[in-house]
Amino acid sequence: xxxxxxxxxxxxxxxxxxxxxxxxxxxxxxxxxxxxxxxxxxxxxxxxxxxxxxxxxxxxxxxxxxxxxxxxxxxxxxxxxxxxxxxxxxxxxxxxxxxxxxxxxxxxxxxxxxxxxxxxxxxxxxxxxxxxxxxxxxxxxxxxxxxxxxxxxxxxxxxxxxxxxxxxxxxxxxxxxxxxxxxxxxxxxxxxxxxxxxxxxxxxxxxxxxxxxxxxxxxxxxxxxxxxxx
Numbered sequence: 001x002x003x004x005x006x007x008x009x010x011x012x013x014x015x016x017x018x019x020x021x022x023x024x025x026x027x028x029x030x031x032x033x034x035x036x037x038x039x040x041x042x043x044x045x046x047x048x049x050x051x052x053x054x055x056x057x058x059x060x061x062x063x064x065x066x067x068x069x070x071x072x073x074x075x076x077x078x079x080x081x082x083x084x085x086x087x088x089x090x091x092x093x094x095x096x097x098x099x100x101x102x103x104x105x106x107x108x109x110x111x112x113x114x115x116x117x118x119x120x121x122x123x124x125x126x127x128x129x130x131x132x133x134x135x136x137x138x139x140x141x142x143x144x145x146x147x148x149x150x151x152x153x154x155x156x157x158x159x160x161x162x163x164x165x166x167x168x169x170x171x172x173x174x175x176x177x178x179x180x181x182x183x184x185x186x187x188x189x190x191x192x193x194x195x196x197x198x199x200x201x202x203x204x205x206x207x208x209x210x211x212x213x214x215x216x217x218x219x220x221x222x223x224x225x226x227x228x229x230x
Contacts, residue, residue: 001029009033009063013044021048025055033061033084041066042081049082063087069096074201108132120222129215130222136160144193150212 001008008031012020017036024031034052036044041064052060064076065087073086106128110117118130129149136156138145148157156162166174178186197205211219 001031006030007032009035011035011037012048013038017044018047018051021051022055024060025051025057030057031060033063035063035065035087036083037064037066041083042076042079045076045081045083061085065089067091070201118218118222120219120226122223122226129211129219131215131218133164133215135163137163139193142193143195144207146208146210148210148212149215151215151218154212154214 001010008029010020010024010029010031010033012024012034013036014020017039021034024034034048036048045062045064048062052058052062061084062082063085064081064083067090068086068088069091070088073088076083076086106121107119108128109131110119116131120130121128132152134150134152134154134156136148136150138147138157138160147163148160150156168174191199195205195207198207
């Protein structure tokens, strides 16, 4: 508190969380926030909020952490716990339900004699769509209504916006990186624009994605060609 003053965030659950809040009030401190890192975060946040408010520290925020994941955060939010911010560490860097994130590279286009040639995989359960792609999103009333997966060279349906843009070429950025605050704001805007049912943590609704006629025709044609070659 001596070093950071009003910007301090004080961890108060080392011994007695609520008593920690009382000592802050008695000491006349005015921290920016207090942090709860264990125990019943719903009950403790309510008790701490009451102590802080009674002591005139209504602007002091409550920050919660302690093995949080998206499900615990959702339960706390749904319960109306007076928590202003959440710190997620372990569950962010280590996925407990699927500890390994698998990534598979699939070749969809090659260059032969100066010409780009689409290719695809036909293995059962591993079918890929050929060629470079663009995704076009339909927006209505500020909400995403559905996407169309198309070839990179075709125009999207009327009233849609392209989602994919080139950011790297030959190992170099094509433009300067955006500030973190701008990236954060864009992410929030795009997530908020998704239908509420799609954003459910459990049993989410399916989001409509269609294949453009051009991409579908390319897929059918290449499937026939590959079948003949084999």
